[in-house]
Amino acid sequence: MRLIPALTAILVTAVLYIAVFEREALIAFALGDNAAEAQETAGDEPPEGQVVAAARANPIGVVAVRSVAQEIDSAVVLRGQTQADRQVEVRSETTAIVSSEPLRKGRFVEAGELLCRLDPGTRDASLAEATARLAEAETRVPESQAQLQEAMARLIEARINDNAAVKLSADGFASETRVAATQAAVRAAEAGVESARSGLEAARSGIQSAQAAVAAAEKEIDRLTIKAPFAGLLESDTAELGSLMQAGGLCATVIQLNPIKLVGYVPETEVGRVEIGAPAGARLVTGREVQGRVTFLSRAADPTTRTFQVEIAVQNEDLSIRDGQTADIFISADGAMAHFLPQSALTLNGEGELGLRVVGDNSLVRFVNVELLRDTVDGVWVSGLPDEADVIVVGQDFVVEGVLVEATYRETTE
Template identity: 60%
Template sequence: MRLLPLLTAVLVAAILAVAIMYRGALVAFANGASFEEAVAIAEGTAPPPAAAEPDAAAAEPEPEAGAPAAAEDDTAPQPVSVVAMRSTATEVDGAVVLRGQTEAARQVELRAETSGRVISNPLRKGAEVQEGDLVCELDPGTREASLSEAQARLAEARASVPSSEARVEEAKAALEEALINQNAAQKLSEGGYASDTRVASANAAVRSAEAGIAAAESGLSTVSAAIQSAEAAVAAAEREIDRLTVEAPFGGLLESDAAEIGSLLQTGGLCATIIQLDPIKLVGYIPETEVDRVTTGARAGARLAAGAREVVGEVTFLSRSADPQTRTFRVEITVPNPDLSIRDGQTVEIGIEAEGAQAHLLPQSALTLDDDGTLGVRIVGADSMAEFVPIDVMRDTARGMWVTGLPDQADVIIIGQEYVVSGVPVAPTFQEPTQ
C-alpha cells in the first residue's frame, strides 16, 4: 500500500475539520477583521461581526421625475408572439360531402342447376343481353327419353282408372244383390219357409260383397297414387329439361365470357356474370356525426374522378346499422345511366343536399385540443388574451376545413396555438387568409 495517498487523505480531512471548527473566524477574517479579532472569535471571547447591510433607503435611488414605472411590472408575463388570421364567417351550403364509388344496380352469377356438356356458342364479355336471352345451353342426353317414359307411365296409370272405377261399381252392385237376398232369406225364415242355413249363406254373401267393395276402392286408390307418382316423374323430367337452358334474368351486360362450347358444367358451375348499369348506384359511407342530416329522397350530386363528369340523383337507401369497424353508415344514390357510360367501381365525390350554416374556412393545422380532449381553435380574445373555442367540423376540403362554433368575426391563431393557453397574453402578427 502506498503511503502518499493515505497522507494526502489525512491532510485534506484535517483541513476540512479545521475549516468547519473555525468557520466563524475564517469568515470574519475574510470580511476584513484583524488577526487578533479572528482569534478572539475562534476562542469564543468575541461575537462574530454582523454582515454589513446597506441601508435600503439609502441604497435605493430616488426615481427621477417623468421616469417610467415599468420596473414595478418586471414580474408580469410577457406576451407570446403568435401568427393569427382574421376570419369572417361565410354562408356555406349544407351539403354532406363524402367519397364513394359506383356500383351496379344488380349483379348476378348465372350457375348451372344440373350437369351437362355446353352445346351453345359462348357470348363474349361486354355483350348486351335482354331478359330471357339464352346464355348457356346444355346437352339433354337421355333426359328426353326419361320424360317420355314418365309420360307413358302417366298415360298407363290414367288408362287404368276406368277399369278400377268399374270394379268399384260392380262390387257395389254385388253388395246390393247380397242385401236383397239376405232380406228375403230372413223373411222366409221368419215364416218357416227357409232354413237357417240359407240365412247364414245370405249373410256371408253380404260380407263378401262388402269386402269386394273395399278391395275395389283400394285398387282405385292405388291407381290414383300411381297417377300422382307418374305426374311427379313427368314434372321432374320436364324441370330437368328446363334446367338445360340458362337464361338472363334481367337485361344487362356480360361481365365475363359465357361457358365455352364443349366444356362440362357441373351443378353449380359458373355460366356467366351479368351486371345492370342503368340505373347505377353511388355508394358512400356517412360518419355518425353527419348521418342525421341526410334523409331518404334527398337530392344528391356527384363528380366522377375520371373526366370530372357530374351527375344528379337522389338518396334511395340509408342504412340503419353502422359498420362495426368504421362506425359509418352506408348510403346509396340512384342515378340514371342510359348510355352505360358510368362503369361499376369508379371513384366519385358525393354531395348530398342538407341545410346550410355559417362557417369559417381554416387550415387544418389551426385545430387543436384542450386538456379535456375537446376539438377547437385558439383565438385572440379581448385585451389580446388567448382563448380556446370549441368547434364542429362541417366539411374537409383541399383548401382547408369548414368549421362552425366561432363568432362571425374571429382572429384565429394559426401558428403558436400549441404554446399558449386561455388567459395568456399574446402579440399576434396577422396573416392574410389566402397566404
Template identity: 60%
Template structure:
C-alpha cells in the same frame, strides 16, 4: 404579454417624431427654452400625454376584429367508395351434358331470355316419351277402377235385399237362423268389395299423378339443356366453349347489368345519423366524370372490424359509361347547419391544444371559444359551435389570453 417592449416602442416612436418633425423645437427645449407644440401645449405636456397613452397601452391590447353572422349552409357526408354493378350473376348449369352451341364472346350484350349455352339432349327425349306412355297407361286404369266400384256397389245393394228378406222370414219363422247369418256375411263382403274398388280408384289416380310427375321431371331435364340470360346485360366472360362437358354447377358465363349502377361507400359511426335513405348524392369518378343519384340503401348493422355502415347510391347509367369497380368520391347531402365563414388564419389553439377562435366578449375582453371545422373552401373555412352573432378577433389573437382587455378595430361595420 410583455409590456416593456411596448413601452420602449412608444418612447422610441415619440423620439423619432420630434427628431424628424419637431427638430427645431426639440433643440430649443434642449437649450432651456419653453417651446410651444400644437398651439398652447409645451413639449413637456406632449411627453406627458405620450406617457399616458403608454399607460393605456399597457392595460389594453389593440386588435383587429370582424363581426360575423351565422349562415345556413348545406352539409354533406364525404366518403371514399367504388362503383358496383346493379346486378351480377354467374349462370351455371343445372345438369350434365356436352355443349353443342357456339360460344358468345365477353363484352357482348344479351337480352333477357337469350340462349347462352345449349347442351346435348342425349337420351332425355326417350325418357320423356317413356314417361308419357306410363301416364297414358295410368290414365287408362281409372275407368276400369271406377267400373269395379259400380259393380261392388251393385253387390252391396243385392246383399242388402237378401239380408232384409232373411230378417223378415226369420221373424215370421219361415227361415232358419243360418240363412240370416249367411245374408249378413254376404252384406259385409259386398261392403268390403266397395272399399277395395274405391281403393283401386285412388291407386289409379295416384298412378296418374306419379306418371305426371315423371313427365314433368323429364320435360324439366330437357329445359335445363338450354341456359338462358336471366336479365339483359353484358357478358363479363366468354360462354362455355363448344364441346365442353358441363356438370351441375359448372359456369356457363358471368353477366352484369349496368343500366343502373351503385355507388358503394362505408359511413363511419359519427356520420351515420346524417345519412337518410332517399337523400340526394353525387360522386366524382377518377376519370373526372360527375354523377348524381339517391341513397337507396343504408345498412343498420356495422361491420365488425371497421365499425362502418354500408351505404348504396343508385345512379342512372343508360349509356353504360360507368364501369364496375371504379373508384369514386361520394358526397351525400344531409340537413343544413348554421356556421360562420372565417379566414383560416383566424383559427388558433388553446393551452390544451383545442381548435378555436378568440372573440370579443362583454366589456371588450378576449375569450377563447372552441369550434368544429365543417368544410374548407377557397373563401375560407366554415366553423360551427359559435353564437349566432359574434365578434371574432382576426389579427392579434395570438397575443391575448382569456380576460385580457382589447381595443378592437373592426374591418367591417357591425350590424
C-alpha cells in the same frame, strides 16, 4: 480557405449564446423603450407576461377579414365506392355438354336471352317414356270405376237376398243355413267394393305419379337452356362449346349497372342525420360528379367498425360508371350557420386545439375553437364563431391571446 469555416463557427456560437442566455435583453432591444418600461413595471411577472405586456404597448400588424356567417347545407361526408345494382353468377342446374357458341364478356344481354344451351342426351326419351306411362295410367281409371260400380251392384243384390232370407226365416219358411249364406254373400260383396275402391285409388295415384314423372322430365329439359335473369353486361365469357357443364357449374356472370349504387358507411355519431330519400351526391376519382338519393340505411351496425351501411341510387344510362370505383359521398342534412375562410387561417393553440385567432374588443387577440364542417378547394367552412367576426388571416401564428394588434382589413374574396 480554412479561416472562413472557423469564423462561421464562432459567429454561430455567439448567436446561440445571445439567443439562449441573453434572451430577455434581446427581446427588450427588439421591442424598444416601451418594452423596457413594461418589463420594469411588471415586477416578478413571468417572461411570457412581459412579452404580452410589451406587445400591448406596441400593436402588431396583422391582416384580417370581416366574416359573416352563412347558412349552408351541412352534408354528411363519407368515403365509399360504386357497386353494381345487381350481380349474379348464372350456374347450371344439371350436368350436360355445352352445345352453344360462347358469348364474349362485355356484351350487353337482354333479360331472357340465351346464355348457354346444353345437349339433351337421353332426356327426350325419358320424357317420352314418362308420357306413355301417364297415358297408360289414365286408361286404368275407367276400368277401376267400372269394377267399383259392378262391386256396388253385387253388394246391393246380396243385401236384398239377405233381407229376404231373414224375413222368411222369421216366418219359418227359410232355414238358418240359408240366412248364414246370404249374410256371408253380403260380407263378400262389401269386401269386393272395398277392393274396387282401392283399385280406383291406386289408378288415380298412378296418374299422379306419371304426371310427376312427366313434369320432372320436362323440367330437366328446361334446365338445358340457361337464360339471362335480367338485362345487363356479361362480366365473363359464357361456357365454351363442347365443355362439360356440371351441376352448379358457372355459365356466365351478369351485372346490372343502371342504376348504379354508391355504398358508404356512416359513423354512429352521424347516422341520426341521414334519412331515406335524402338528396346525395358524389365525386368519383375521375373528377366526375353525380347526383342521387339515399335508398337504404342499415338498421344494424357493423360489429367491428360500429358504422352503418348506406346506399345511394344514381342513374348510369351510358354505363360509364364502373363497379368498384372510389367516391367521395355527400349526403344532404339539416343546414347550419358557418363561415367560409381560407384554410391557411386555421391554427392551433397551446393545447393543440383547432381554432382561429380573431380581433376582439379593444383590438386584442382572442382564440376561438372551431369545428371544420367542409373542406373545399377554395377554402373551408367552419362553425363555432359568432355571426360576425374579424378573423386574422395573415400573422395569426405570430400573436397569442391578449396581444394588441393593428388589423388591416381585406375583402373575404381576396
